[in-house]
Amino acid sequence: MERDDKGIGAAKLGDFPEWYAQVVQKAELADYGPVKGTIAFRPYSYGIWELIQNAFDNMIKKTGHKNAYFPILIPESFIKKESEHFEGFAPEVFWVTHSGNNPLSERLILRPTSETIIYYFMAKWIRSWRDMPLLLNQWCNVTRAEIKDTKPFIRTSEFLWQEGHTAHATHEEAEKEVMQILEFYRKIIEEYIAVPVIIGKKSEREKFAGAEYTMTLEAMMPDGKALQCGTSHNLGQNFSKPFEVKFLDKDEKNKFAYTTSWGISTRLLGALIMVHGDDKGLVLPPRVAPIQAIIVPIAYDGESGKEVLSNADAIAAELNRKGIRTEIDKREGYTPGWKFNYWEMKGVPIRIEIGPKDIANKRAVIVKRVSGEKNPVERDKLLNQVKKDLNSIQKEMFKKASALLKERTTDVNNYEEFKDMLSSKGGFIKVKWCGSGECEEQIKKETTATCRAIIDQKEVSGKCVVCNMDAKYLAYFAKAY
Amino acid sequence: MERDDKGIGAAKLGDFPEWYAQVVQKAELADYGPVKGTIAFRPYSYGIWELIQNAFDNMIKKTGHKNAYFPILIPESFIKKESEHFEGFAPEVFWVTHSGNNPLSERLILRPTSETIIYYFMAKWIRSWRDMPLLLNQWCNVTRAEIKDTKPFIRTSEFLWQEGHTAHATHEEAEKEVMQILEFYRKIIEEYIAVPVIIGKKSEREKFAGAEYTMTLEAMMPDGKALQCGTSHNLGQNFSKPFEVKFLDKDEKNKFAYTTSWGISTRLLGALIMVHGDDKGLVLPPRVAPIQAIIVPIAYDGESGKEVLSNADAIAAELNRKGIRTEIDKREGYTPGWKFNYWEMKGVPIRIEIGPKDIANKRAVIVKRVSGEKNPVERDKLLNQVKKDLNSIQKEMFKKASALLKERTTDVNNYEEFKDMLSSKGGFIKVKWCGSGECEEQIKKETTATCRAIIDQKEVSGKCVVCNMDAKYLAYFAKAY
Numbered sequence: 001m002e003r004d005d006k007g008i009g010a011a012k013l014g015d016f017p018e019w020y021a022q023v024v025q026k027a028e029l030a031d032y033g034p035v036k037g038t039i040a041f042r043p044y045s046y047g048i049w050e051l052i053q054n055a056f057d058n059m060i061k062k063t064g065h066k067n068a069y070f071p072i073l074i075p076e077s078f079i080k081k082e083s084e085h086f087e088g089f090a091p092e093v094f095w096v097t098h099s100g101n102n103p104l105s106e107r108l109i110l111r112p113t114s115e116t117i118i119y120y121f122m123a124k125w126i127r128s129w130r131d132m133p134l135l136l137n138q139w140c141n142v143t144r145a146e147i148k149d150t151k152p153f154i155r156t157s158e159f160l161w162q163e164g165h166t167a168h169a170t171h172e173e174a175e176k177e178v179m180q181i182l183e184f185y186r187k188i189i190e191e192y193i194a195v196p197v198i199i200g201k202k203s204e205r206e207k208f209a210g211a212e213y214t215m216t217l218e219a220m221m222p223d224g225k226a227l228q229c230g231t232s233h234n235l236g237q238n239f240s241k242p243f244e245v246k247f248l249d250k251d252e253k254n255k256f257a258y259t260t261s262w263g264i265s266t267r268l269l270g271a272l273i274m275v276h277g278d279d280k281g282l283v284l285p286p287r288v289a290p291i292q293a294i295i296v297p298i299a300y301d302g303e304s305g306k307e308v309l310s311n312a313d314a315i316a317a318e319l320n321r322k323g324i325r326t327e328i329d330k331r332e333g334y335t336p337g338w339k340f341n342y343w344e345m346k347g348v349p350i351r352i353e354i355g356p357k358d359i360a361n362k363r364a365v366i367v368k369r370v371s372g373e374k375n376p377v378e379r380d381k382l383l384n385q386v387k388k389d390l391n392s393i394q395k396e397m398f399k400k401a402s403a404l405l406k407e408r409t410t411d412v413n414n415y416e417e418f419k420d421m422l423s424s425k426g427g428f429i430k431v432k433w434c435g436s437g438e439c440e441e442q443i444k445k446e447t448t449a450t451c452r453a454i455i456d457q458k459e460v461s462g463k464c465v466v467c468n469m470d471a472k473y474l475a476y477f478a479k480a481y
Numbered sequence: 482m483e484r485d486d487k488g489i490g491a492a493k494l495g496d497f498p499e500w501y502a503q504v505v506q507k508a509e510l511a512d513y514g515p516v517k518g519t520i521a522f523r524p525y526s527y528g529i530w531e532l533i534q535n536a537f538d539n540m541i542k543k544t545g546h547k548n549a550y551f552p553i554l555i556p557e558s559f560i561k562k563e564s565e566h567f568e569g570f571a572p573e574v575f576w577v578t579h580s581g582n583n584p585l586s587e588r589l590i591l592r593p594t595s596e597t598i599i600y601y602f603m604a605k606w607i608r609s610w611r612d613m614p615l616l617l618n619q620w621c622n623v624t625r626a627e628i629k630d631t632k633p634f635i636r637t638s639e640f641l642w643q644e645g646h647t648a649h650a651t652h653e654e655a656e657k658e659v660m661q662i663l664e665f666y667r668k669i670i671e672e673y674i675a676v677p678v679i680i681g682k683k684s685e686r687e688k689f690a691g692a693e694y695t696m697t698l699e700a701m702m703p704d705g706k707a708l709q710c711g712t713s714h715n716l717g718q719n720f721s722k723p724f725e726v727k728f729l730d731k732d733e734k735n736k737f738a739y740t741t742s743w744g745i746s747t748r749l750l751g752a753l754i755m756v757h758g759d760d761k762g763l764v765l766p767p768r769v770a771p772i773q774a775i776i777v778p779i780a781y782d783g784e785s786g787k788e789v790l791s792n793a794d795a796i797a798a799e800l801n802r803k804g805i806r807t808e809i810d811k812r813e814g815y816t817p818g819w820k821f822n823y824w825e826m827k828g829v830p831i832r833i834e835i836g837p838k839d840i841a842n843k844r845a846v847i848v849k850r851v852s853g854e855k856n857p858v859e860r861d862k863l864l865n866q867v868k869k870d871l872n873s874i875q876k877e878m879f880k881k882a883s884a885l886l887k888e889r890t891t892d893v894n895n896y897e898e899f900k901d902m903l904s905s906k907g908g909f910i911k912v913k914w915c916g917s918g919e920c921e922e923q924i925k926k927e928t929t930a931t932c933r934a935i936i937d938q939k940e941v942s943g944k945c946v947v948c949n950m951d952a953k954y955l956a957y958f959a960k961a962y
Contacts, residue, residue: 031602031606033551033552033554034552034555034559034598035552035589038552038554040551040602041549041551042606043547043549043617046550047547047548050548067527067528068521068522068527069521069641070514070522071515071519071520072591073514073516073575073624074515075515092580093580093581094579094589095577095578095579095580096575096576096577097577097578097579098575098576098578099576108516108575110591120515121512125523130812141621141622143554145580145581147580157554158553158554160550331611
């Protein structure tokens with residue numbers, strides 16, 4: 001952040017792209033790299049990512065998954081083995097052609113995702129039904145050469161993610177895995193990042209290249225565009241066959257494994273910024289805030305200044321001991337007002353102000369970032385109040401975001417309404433759909449909206465919004481990042 | 482592991498390379514990738530790495546360092562800015578030349594280390610003395626194209642590491658940082674991995690390309706070759722100048738920052754395997770063992786089998802609750818003896834055997850991997866005994882390794898002795914040295930040994946082991962990985 005800066009110089013609902021770019025830079029979240037589409041994750045955004053990692057890592061470890069690490073360098077021949085997969089990723093891979101001064105005998109790609117390289121190993125490691133389920137996960141960087149519309153966190157040529165890869169003896173077990181992970185993702189996105197999502201299946205057109213089907217979690221951004229926040233794929237035997245991931249089953253027969261893959265990425269940081277931020281800057285949900293409470297001492301000079309600082313130290317120590325991530329802004333040469341603005345821009349959920357008067361009155365002042373609400377609290381009730389406030393802020397932020405999601409979702413009955421609502425209001429358009437690729441293609445062509453998620457529902461009565469034939473699905477369409 | 486395998490089929494001191502390769506594979510630590518020199522880190526080795534990460538991450542966070550993440554793709558022009566640095570790394574970098582079907586306008590390298598890309602950002606982020614020290618760290622993958630002598634963990638074309646990068650206002654502060662990290666590394670390597678190290682300065686010839694000086698921690702392997710386990714570099718202003726990492730100091734003058742960088746990598750796993758392993762396989766120090774205690778139930782059938790399993794469950798729950806990483810081997814169809822061998826090969830520090838007789842006698846049996854020592858323990862004293870044993874095993878392993886390091890270090894008085902000892906015994910040869918590059922070069926040429934570390938000592942009396950001129954340094958020479 002430029003210290004002499006006045007804060008975010010664009011309104012969120014006025015110039016959204018400019019607002020986003022400024023929040024990313026001024027809240028010290030990320031900076032642009034020299035190679036198109038690459039960014040540096042500054043400590044503040046990386047700290048948020050570490051909290052997300054920690055939460056998800058606990059969930060998967062408790063359910064028997066183990067972390068591993070696979071090579072980033074994948075031979076060209078690997079990615080060509082599953083043809084749909086190759087077609088999906090080939091246009092955006094980075095090619096490694098030389099090492100030192102020598103051309104390589106086979107071109108290599110940098111992993112855009114690791115199915116192909118991981119199945120190479122799975123085929124070696126799996127022998128019999130005893131070796132399954134094999135539940136692997138890796139936290140790593142992936143690269144996909146993005147040319148257009150690059151945007152920090154949302155669309156970058158390199159990002160960080162976890163990719164889970166599992167192998168099962170039956171289709172049913174693979175299905176259970178896909179749904180278990182989907183629920184973990186919902187928890188992370190809704191209960192940690194406080195972003196509500198629509199959960200459903202991807203259409204054939206939109207599913208992961210090579211998957212049997214893809215489950216998705218889709219959030220809505222303030223500019224009316226959907227953001228895919230996580231996907232969980234059932235790959236059936238589509239990958240196990242070309243990569244020969246086979247096992248000897250209990251019945252002594254050799255069978256191909258059923259595999260799944262799933263991922264969430266640093267894109268979630270983009271969703272978080274877009275959904276919760278305001279004209280003052282970032283607003284962080286407490287559960288993923290690297291700093292949950294920032295203490296701003298009000299006086300510095302003389303004896304009373306010393307007392308203020310020692311009180312601030314005592315509060316910080318007490319809160320940190322109880323697991324509340326607390327820091328004190330002791331920087332000299334800045335006014336309290338300047339510091340208030342600084343930490344508001346950084347989105348810290350709670351500010352604690354303490355000055356000589358507060359000490360005399362045995363109290364402190366709590367200010368909530370999300371609402372601006374300001375309350376004096378007795379010193380000996382401070383810890384409990386901060387705990388309570390962090391909980392209520394987390395809930396409040398999700399509630400607020402849920403109301404916005406509802407507001408940005410429209411049911412329509414015919415194609416004219418679809419087009420009207422999409423161009424006037426954007427957001428999710430909820431429709432009945434016959435399920436045909438032709439209707440989907442027509443929507444895409446005429447409106448640029450895509451099918452974001454199909455809702456699982458046994459019977460759908462009514463007609464397709466495009467062709468007026470019998471509808472098969474309820475589906476959410478939207479323009480998307 | 483092949484289930485019908487008989488264990489490690491080579492003696493550690495008989496055919497060391499073959500022994501190492503078998504331990505890596507059979508203990509399910511790593512597997513060879515399709516691209517030369519790449520490996521997959523299987524969950525078991527990655528679990529060890531996670532424990533190392535956790536320990537070191539805590540140390541650096543407590544001292545104000547923050548994690549961040551920087552692009553893996555670095556423009557060719559960056560690496561050319563510091564000429565020594567470029568010469569050092571150019572022969573082993575991977576070059577990215579295309580994205581999708583398009584040639585890139587500038588060739589990119591995959592980071593072999595991140596000084597150049599990080600300084601690009603530091604130059605933007607640092608304005609004044611207030612912004613320093615800037616204490617950054619990243620956990621990531623790096624690639625260095627290794628053609629010869631590749632060996633899992635020890636020398637691979639891609640490995641995992643942390644790289645710290647810090648900027649300071651004075652040379653003195655940078656120096657303090659270099660030494661603080663060196664001490665953290667000593668703790669990790671000696672107190673966690675239980676591998677004793679020689680600590681000293683690298684010679685001009687051996688220092689990091691572009692550094693003012695490099696501090697190193699060197700371990701000795703059983704085949705008499707040294708292994709560099711970690712380095713901490715004082716870069717002075719060598720990088721801040723070409724990359725223009727400047728700051729406005731308190732005296733209102735613009736100055737170049739003093740920078741440091743430091744790293745430890747998954748190479749440490751190689752040191753751990755080589756130093757502690759034995760003819761039965763891996764031996765893990767408790768502090769970095771993913772499984773610290775493995776419970777092997779002795780009976781399965783009928784009522785007594787049920788009772789054994791429920792007792793095993795109760796023990797596992799009790800130990801896990803107290804933070805001891807404990808698992809039960811409930812696999813059917815394998816004899817207890819087979820399981821003993823299996824977990825010995827995997828190096829689990831403590832095995833707990835429990836059968837119907839043990840239950841009748843209200844006891845269990847503890848077997849220590851490192852010594853094979855077997856002791857019955859009363860059931861209600863089990864938890865405390867396991868705790869005690871884990872502590873004593875950790876110490877015992879370090880003591881044992883320290884004795885070996887001593888045994889493999891020889892003081893010599895003249896060059897003939899140097900050559901004799903190096904060829905007959907290997908290990909560290911401790912010598913007096915004039916400090917000249919000529920003598921160092923002569924040793925390298927005639928013996929292939931290099932200077933591993935120079936010991937900091939004010940006055941050295943005596944003559945250089947090669948040229949017989951006045952000695953300046955005490956130094957350790959050895960052949961090295």
